[in-house]
Amino acid sequence: MSRERIERELAVLHEGGLEAALVSSSRGDCVLYRNLPTRGAKRNLPSVADVIVPVPSGYPAAAIDLAGLTANSALLPHLVGGTNSQGTFVAEGQTWQLASYHPHGNGGGPPWDPMQCGFHTYVDHLLAWLARLNQ
Amino acid sequence: MSNTAAVGEKVGTRGHDKGHQEGAGGEHKNLHVFVNNRKFGEEDGVRSVMTGRQVAALVGVPAENAEITRERDGKQITADETVNLEHTEHFQVIRARVDGGCCHVA
Numbered sequence: 001m002s003r004e005r006i007e008r009e010l011a012v013l014h015e016g017g018l019e020a021a022l023v024s025s026s027r028g029d030c031v032l033y034r035n036l037p038t039r040g041a042k043r044n045l046p047s048v049a050d051v052i053v054p055v056p057s058g059y060p061a062a063a064i065d066l067a068g069l070t071a072n073s074a075l076l077p078h079l080v081g082g083t084n085s086q087g088t089f090v091a092e093g094q095t096w097q098l099a100s101y102h103p104h105g106n107g108g109g110p111p112w113d114p115m116q117c118g119f120h121t122y123v124d125h126l127l128a129w130l131a132r133l134n135q
Numbered sequence: 136m137s138n139t140a141a142v143g144e145k146v147g148t149r150g151h152d153k154g155h156q157e158g159a160g161g162e163h164k165n166l167h168v169f170v171n172n173r174k175f176g177e178e179d180g181v182r183s184v185m186t187g188r189q190v191a192a193l194v195g196v197p198a199e200n201a202e203i204t205r206e207r208d209g210k211q212i213t214a215d216e217t218v219n220l221e222h223t224e225h226f227q228v229i230r231a232r233v234d235g236g237c238c239h240v241a
Contacts, residue, residue: 012173012174013172013173015174016169016171016172016173016225017172017225080233080234102234106234107233107234108230108233108234109230110195116195121173121195123171124171124194124195124196124228124229124230127227128229128230129233131202131229132229132233
């Protein structure tokens with residue numbers, strides 16, 4: 001993992017007003033994005049959500065994958081892949097559940113390119129994920 | 136350097152107006168906007184008037200698969216619609232297609 005690279009990527013988002021940080025968890029390093037907008041308000045679901053994304057072993061050669069919410073989030077059943085848990089773990093004092101969401105693996109995003117993609121571009125896929133709610 | 140590319144040494148401060156100047160005609164020099172919380176400037180192709188397609192292209196999403204929203208008023212911008220960009224304003228561009236491991240939302 002290139003910590004310096006990830007910190008630079010997160011600084012780009014910080015400049016744009018988004019809080020995101022590298023955090024430790026029981027399954028290794030993760031990036032925690034704070035207060036991402038959702039479209040849940042019309043369904044009485046949260047209008048913002050914190051999203052956690054594991055830093056893959058071998059990053060940046062290895063693709064970023066998956067996305068998780070707090071395990072008790074009311075949004076999870078409404079998100080694509082949200083009912084197909086990819087595991088739970090603890091970070092920042094909370095339990096998180098990963099959804100089966102693979103933006104760079106036939107999830108709707110482009111193929112992984114370590115020269116173009118990173119945690120600063122992964123937010124594109126998280127915003128799309130949180131906007132496209134199931135029934 | 137585009138923010139779509141890998142992040143190199145271009146890491147600025149949080150201040151959106153850093154380096155901002157206003158020309159004699161009221162146009163902004165060093166015009167920049169934010170798309171999905173990433174900063175894009177004239178070197179990335181930002182102009183004072185752009186189409187939705189051009190805005191979506193800043194984050195690499197084909198306009199046919201993009202939903203483009205101007206955050207200051209929530210206006211949805213179509214691919215061929217032109218908009219006047221305000222300095223430092225924010226847009227959200229999301230993909231229309233999102234697939235999970237077990238289901239799909241069109």
